[in-house]
Amino acid sequence: MTADLIAAAxxxxxxxxxxDENGNRIVHPGGKARVWNVIDEWKYSxxxxxxxxxxxxxxxxxxxxxxxxxxxxxGPDFRFYRNGYYNDSRSIVRELSASNASVxxxxxxxxxxxxxxxxxxxxxAHTIGVTxxxxxxxxxxxxxxxxxxxxxxxxxxxYNLGSLTSAQLSAWSSDLTERQLxxxxxxxxxxxxxxxxxxLSGRWDGASQLAEGNKWAFFPSAAIAWRLDQxxxxxxxxxxxxxxxxxxxxTVGNSAVDLYSTKGAITQxxxxxxxxxxxxxxxxxTVANPALGWETTTQYNLAVDFSFLKGRVNGTIEAYKxxxxxxxxxxxxxxxxxxxxxxxxxxxxxNRGIDLxxxxxxxxxxxxxxxxxxxxxxxxDQIESLMNGKEDMVANNWFIGESIDIIYDYQKIGIWQDTxxxxxxxxxxxxxxxxxxxxxxxIKDQNGDYRIDGNYDRVIIGNTRPRWTLGLTNTFSxxxxxxxxxLTGRLKYMAGVGEGLTGMYGDQRKLDYWTPDNTDAxxxxxxxxxxxxxxxxxTYYKDDSWIKIRNISLGYQLPANLLRKxxxxxxxxxxxxxxxxxLWSNNNFRDSEYNTLYFNRGYVFGINVGF
Numbered sequence: 001m002t003a004d005l006i007a008a009a010x011x012x013x014x015x016x017x018x019x020d021e022n023g024n025r026i027v028h029p030g031g032k033a034r035v036w037n038v039i040d041e042w043k044y045s046x047x048x049x050x051x052x053x054x055x056x057x058x059x060x061x062x063x064x065x066x067x068x069x070x071x072x073x074x075g076p077d078f079r080f081y082r083n084g085y086y087n088d089s090r091s092i093v094r095e096l097s098a099s100n101a102s103v104x105x106x107x108x109x110x111x112x113x114x115x116x117x118x119x120x121x122x123x124x125a126h127t128i129g130v131t132x133x134x135x136x137x138x139x140x141x142x143x144x145x146x147x148x149x150x151x152x153x154x155x156x157x158x159y160n161l162g163s164l165t166s167a168q169l170s171a172w173s174s175d176l177t178e179r180q181l182x183x184x185x186x187x188x189x190x191x192x193x194x195x196x197x198x199x200l201s202g203r204w205d206g207a208s209q210l211a212e213g214n215k216w217a218f219f220p221s222a223a224i225a226w227r228l229d230q231x232x233x234x235x236x237x238x239x240x241x242x243x244x245x246x247x248x249x250x251t252v253g254n255s256a257v258d259l260y261s262t263k264g265a266i267t268q269x270x271x272x273x274x275x276x277x278x279x280x281x282x283x284x285x286t287v288a289n290p291a292l293g294w295e296t297t298t299q300y301n302l303a304v305d306f307s308f309l310k311g312r313v314n315g316t317i318e319a320y321k322x323x324x325x326x327x328x329x330x331x332x333x334x335x336x337x338x339x340x341x342x343x344x345x346x347x348x349x350x351n352r353g354i355d356l357x358x359x360x361x362x363x364x365x366x367x368x369x370x371x372x373x374x375x376x377x378x379x380x381d382q383i384e385s386l387m388n389g390k391e392d393m394v395a396n397n398w399f400i401g402e403s404i405d406i407i408y409d410y411q412k413i414g415i416w417q418d419t420x421x422x423x424x425x426x427x428x429x430x431x432x433x434x435x436x437x438x439x440x441x442x443i444k445d446q447n448g449d450y451r452i453d454g455n456y457d458r459v460i461i462g463n464t465r466p467r468w469t470l471g472l473t474n475t476f477s478x479x480x481x482x483x484x485x486x487l488t489g490r491l492k493y494m495a496g497v498g499e500g501l502t503g504m505y506g507d508q509r510k511l512d513y514w515t516p517d518n519t520d521a522x523x524x525x526x527x528x529x530x531x532x533x534x535x536x537x538x539t540y541y542k543d544d545s546w547i548k549i550r551n552i553s554l555g556y557q558l559p560a561n562l563l564r565k566x567x568x569x570x571x572x573x574x575x576x577x578x579x580x581x582x583l584w585s586n587n588n589f590r591d592s593e594y595n596t597l598y599f600n601r602g603y604v605f606g607i608n609v610g611f
Contacts, residue, residue, distance in 0.1 A: 005045075006598050008092045009038045027096070036092040044088035046157060052080045067121045073114040081106040086157040100170070102147030103158040110139040127191040137181045144174040177259050180208040197225040207255035207294070211262040214293030221250030242307040242314075247300075254295040257328050261343045264288040287339040295345065297324040315358035322351045323384070331387065332395040347386040349404055353379035368478045375471040399460065407461040407494055410452070411444040412539040415514050415524055425450070439514040439525030441536040461541045462494030470547065480557040487583065489547035495595070497542050497587050509589050509597075546592045549580035570610035578602040 016029035018039040029037050054077075061071040084103040087093040094100065112135060119130040148161050148169040161169070187201035199222065206216040228234060228243040265288070266281045303318035326345035333339050356376045363370040381403050386392070392399045397408045416422050418438040426436045432451040436442075446457045468491035475484045514521040524534045555574035563571055579601050585592060591599045 005038060005041060005092065006600075008036055010598070011035045012038070027090075036095060038092060041092060044091035045086070045093060047085040048083070050082045054078045067119055069118050071114075071116045071118070073116070074111065075113075076111045077109070079106075079108040081108075084158040086151065086154070088154055098149040099151045099154070100147065100149035101151050101156075101158040101161060102145065102171075103161065104143065104145035106141065106143040108139070108141045110137065112137040125193040127189075129189040131185070131187045131189075133183070133185040133187075135183045135185075139177075139179050141177045142175070146172040178208075179259055181255075182206045193230070195227050195230045197223075197227070199223045205253055205255075205294075209257060209259050209261065210255055210294065211290050211292045214291060217253050217294040217296065219251045219253055219296070221248070223248035223250075239309050240306075241309075241311060242305065244305040246303040246305065246318075248303075249298070249300050251296055251298045254297070254328060257292065257343055262288055262290055262292050283338075285340040287333065287337075287342045289342050289344055291345075292328075292343060293326060293345055295324065295326050295328045297322050299323075312361045312364075313358070314360075315356070317357075318355045320351075320353055320355070324349045324351070329396075331393075344387070347398075348384040349381055350384050351379060351381040353377060369476070371475045371477075373471075373473040373475075375469075377469045378467060379465075379469075380467065381465065402460060403463040403465055405464045407464060407496070407541055409458055409461055409541070410454075410536060410539050411446070411459050411461065412441055412536065412541070413444045414442045415519075415521065416440050416442050417519055418516065435535060438516075440534050441524050441539060443536050443539065462543075464493055464495060466490035466545075467492035480559065482553075482555045482557070484551070484553045484555075485549060486551040487547060488550045489545070490593070491545040493544055494541050495544035495587075495592065496538060497540055497544065497590065498538075543586050544592045546585040546587075547583045548585075548593065549583060550578070552577040552580050568609060568611060570608070572608040574604075574606055574608070576602075576604040576606075578604060 012035055013030050016026075016035070018026060018029060018037055020026055025039060026037055028035055056074070056076045058074045059071060061069060063069045082103065082105050084101070086101040087099060089096055089099045091099075115134045117132040119128075121128050146161050146169065148164040150164060150168045151157070151160075152163070183203060183205045185201065185203040187199065190198040201221050203219045203221075204216065205219065208215065223246065225244055225246045228245060229240055234240060234243070265284045265286065267284050268279055269282055270277050270279055299320055299322035301318055301320040303316055305316050307314035325348045327347060327349060328343060329346045330341050331344050331346060332341055354377070356374075358374045359372070360374075361369065361371050383398055383400055383402060383404055386398055386400065390400050394408075397406060398404065399406070399408075416426060416436055416438050422438065422442075426434075426438075428450040429436050429445075429452065432449075434452055443452055443457065444459075445452065446459060449456075468489075470487075470489040470491070472487040473484065475482065477483075511523050512518070512521045513523040514525040523540075524537065527534070553574060553576045555572055558571045558573075560570070563569065579591075579599065581599060581601070582588060582591070590597050594600070
């Protein structure tokens with residue numbers, strides 16, 4: 001079964017014919033049973049998604065006394081979503097088996113209500129502002145779905161699933177989830193002579209999805225700032241518009257876990273009883289955690305905000321260091337316990353980094369303007385402690401002093417060769433259960449015992465979280481015409497890029513693979529069977545750094561004097577190319593951002609009208 005249309009198209013050989021001499025669609029181009037014709041697939045597959053969403057924002061503000069005011073905000077959000085799909089027996093998904101259909105409906109309603117009390121006052125060079133907040137939010141989601149196969153007529157799609165027999169219905173479900181968040185907050189802002197600024201705040205949050213006794217937590221924060229541009233020693237420097245030094249500290253919480261994780265879930269099962277069967281219930285493989293609480297992150301940051309040359313150059317440079325404790329993570333459990341995993345507050349991690357943002361107008365002459373926005377961020381995280389203190393949790397690939405997202409695996413060091421030395425080593429390994437041969441991947445024997453064992457021969461290969469994240473936007477404008485390009489990139493991280501040799505039906509590409517005449521190759525030798533292959537083919541880990549053109553946009557803003565004649569405030573026409581392509585990549589055969597072997601490029605045309 002092939003659920004990916006693009007993957008199915010990649011299996012077709014370019015010299016295959018989609019139609020026979022009579023114009024009939026060839027189901028299996030090239031005569032291969034696992035290659036399916038994607039021509040006219042739109043006639044046989046339908047995936048229809050509909051969304052209705054209503055958003056609201058209501059508020060009332062009342063002035064109580066001088067400097068004292070009350071405000072109430074109410075923000076409702078209603079969303080109805082329906083997804084219906086139908087796959088004919090002739091579609092690439094069904095591959096001549098019975099047609100199937102499914103429909104799912106989801107209704108979401110959420111709201112947030114804020115009660116705010118503000119107090120502002122100024123006396124001499126002192127300015128003070130106080131904010132008190134009480135807020136409550138609730139999310140409710142209802143869903144239902146049904147699916148079956150053997151649809152009698154293609155025109156019925158998912159609209160007549162009730163006519164199917166119980167044997168034809170493959171699945172049905174309904175669900176209700178609810179969660180709430182309540183918060184109280186107090187914040188004080190102090191400003192002295194527009195030079196020295198102080199902010200103190202405290203927030204008390206309660207999340208319904210956490211365990212009893214652990215739903216509430218307190219999160220303080222503080223920040224000070226010094227506007228150096230207001231000091232006398234910078235009075236004579238005209239090219240400095242703003243120069244502010246900031247120092248901050250704050251604690252935030254994370255309660256993003258699956259709902260009802262603190263409750264014991266059960267699942268239905270059928271067991272033989274007497275001459276028939278009976279339905280019963282049993283616990284799931286995930287054990288509930290009645291002590292689950294908040295994950296908390298405390299961060300310190302030092303930053304400089306600047307603006308030079310009458311605003312032509314401005315930006316921020318910021319360094320930070322954070323510590324996260326009681327991480328909400330899925331932890332593997334020994335299967336002898338009767339469970340395989342649980343969600344728990346585990347250990348502590350740290351993170352440090354630098355963020356840089358620069359905005360600049362590089363050119364502004366004769367109605368032509370060239371603006372840039374550049375961002376760069378570097379970060380490095382590491383695990384400080386885990387469930388048992390400084391002890392590694394190998395089953396979860398978590399190691400003290402390493403990033404939380406790492407690759408822990410066998411280390412590929414080359415390809416076995418048909419030489420006396422390699423043949424001698426191959427014999428020693430194969431005597432201990434390996435199946436090495438010339439042309440296969442050579443794995444490093446970390447402890448030198450001629451036995452490849454996951455307990456002793458796996459090592460940390462690298463991290464999967466980019467160390468660097470880059471962005472660059474260039475905007476060129478001239479008399480209502482605007483051209484914009486957005487470049488982005490991620491650097492210094494590893495990814496498993498695959499063995500490349502995926503069999504006769506896979507996403508093939510040109511490879512430098514091993515043969516007796518090409519022994520200095522990058523990839524192992526090919527194998528005849530798609531199901532077979534090299535046991536260690538998954539060890540092709542590489543630096544997956546890349547820089548791509550994320551977006552190209554061209555627009556034209558019609559002159560306001562023309563639009564006034566037709567009672568229009570603004571009108572802009574535009575065209576965009578999304579995910580335009582890679583500028584540079586260590587692995588140019590794949591879209592590393594989305595981890596696919598193809599590039600999904602999009603084109604958008606639109607009009608923005610304001611009345």
